[in-house]
Amino acid sequence: MRIAVLIKQVPGTDNVKMDPETGVMIRTNKGNIINPLDENALEEALRIKRSREDVQVLAVSMGPESAMKAIKEAVAMGADGGVLLSGRAFAGSDTIATARALAAAISKLGDVNLVLCGERATDGETGQTGPMIAATLGIPVQTYVQRLEVADDAVKVERVVEGGFEQVKVQLPALITVVKGINEPGFPTLTGKVRARDAVVPVWGADDLGLSPEELGLKGSPTRVVKIFSPKLSRSTLLHRQDNTGRAVNELLKFLADRDIV
Numbered sequence: 001m002r003i004a005v006l007i008k009q010v011p012g013t014d015n016v017k018m019d020p021e022t023g024v025m026i027r028t029n030k031g032n033i034i035n036p037l038d039e040n041a042l043e044e045a046l047r048i049k050r051s052r053e054d055v056q057v058l059a060v061s062m063g064p065e066s067a068m069k070a071i072k073e074a075v076a077m078g079a080d081g082g083v084l085l086s087g088r089a090f091a092g093s094d095t096i097a098t099a100r101a102l103a104a105a106i107s108k109l110g111d112v113n114l115v116l117c118g119e120r121a122t123d124g125e126t127g128q129t130g131p132m133i134a135a136t137l138g139i140p141v142q143t144y145v146q147r148l149e150v151a152d153d154a155v156k157v158e159r160v161v162e163g164g165f166e167q168v169k170v171q172l173p174a175l176i177t178v179v180k181g182i183n184e185p186g187f188p189t190l191t192g193k194v195r196a197r198d199a200v201v202p203v204w205g206a207d208d209l210g211l212s213p214e215e216l217g218l219k220g221s222p223t224r225v226v227k228i229f230s231p232k233l234s235r236s237t238l239l240h241r242q243d244n245t246g247r248a249v250n251e252l253l254k255f256l257a258d259r260d261i262v
């Protein structure tokens, strides 16, 4: 069984900055981490690997060269290997173009039975990438999964839904997005770190995936960020002192009426 785990490198939470001119996230290499929910996805893959003989876990990431660190970390935690999608052609990709690239990589890996990813990334936070990859690959998807069990050629999952959970059985190959509560991610081991140091992780570009520049990056992205801004907080207080409650209420109503609020 081959499991692909999607690993996105994201800024540490206090490291997210936006360029107000272009609306694009300013990414620095400093303080980047594996998207926390992807660690849960990886841990789930490793749990399956520990419970069966024939499991290979591969970490797949799309990002700048610095995202290699995230794949190496995944290997240190127990993944068998991975692949990084990187290059100019990928820059500026929206969720559709990102999903297109990741789906092409999963196809190229071949014989992937299960794709695991986080329910959402802490930076973009759309939660669209997983379902879009499944749609591109034409495989079933189950989202918000808090429990998972592989049974022959299917996977039984428990999904968090409003007011409870639902149990679903899906045929493999399938894509599953996981929630935080599914497990407690493990830590890299010393032998894992040594393996990661020596691991040769291929870097695939657009050509390797058989995708044209028109299908990736800004050209392949129908989404346009029109404007991005941080909300400005302003607090101006008006204090009216009245001994008489009736007069105070009238004054308040006049204040609201003057501003077309009532």
Ligand SMILES: Cc1cc2nc3c(=O)[nH]c(=O)nc-3n(C[C@H](O)[C@H](O)[C@H](O)COP(=O)(O)OP(=O)(O)OC[C@H]3O[C@@H](n4cnc5c(N)ncnc54)[C@H](O)[C@@H]3O)c2cc1C
Residues within 6 Å of the ligand: 006, 007, 008, 009, 024, 025, 027, 035, 037, 038, 060, 061, 062, 063, 091, 092, 093, 094, 095, 096, 098, 099, 102, 116, 117, 118, 119, 120, 121, 122, 123, 124, 125, 126, 127, 128, 129, 130, 221, 223, 224, 225
């Ligand atoms: C017009 C536009 C331009 C953009 N330009 C850039 C840019 O130049 N550079 C840039 O970095 N971002 C850019 N983005 C953001 C980028 O599209 C998203 O970060 C990406 O599509 C993932 O979406 P998300 O962060 O909402 O992830 P979600 O959909 O919330 O993530 C869900 C899960 O999908 C998986 N996943 C998501 N992304 C990746 C990935 N890259 N590799 C592996 N697994 C992944 C992870 O498992 C993750 O937990 C741009 C977005 C738009 C709309």
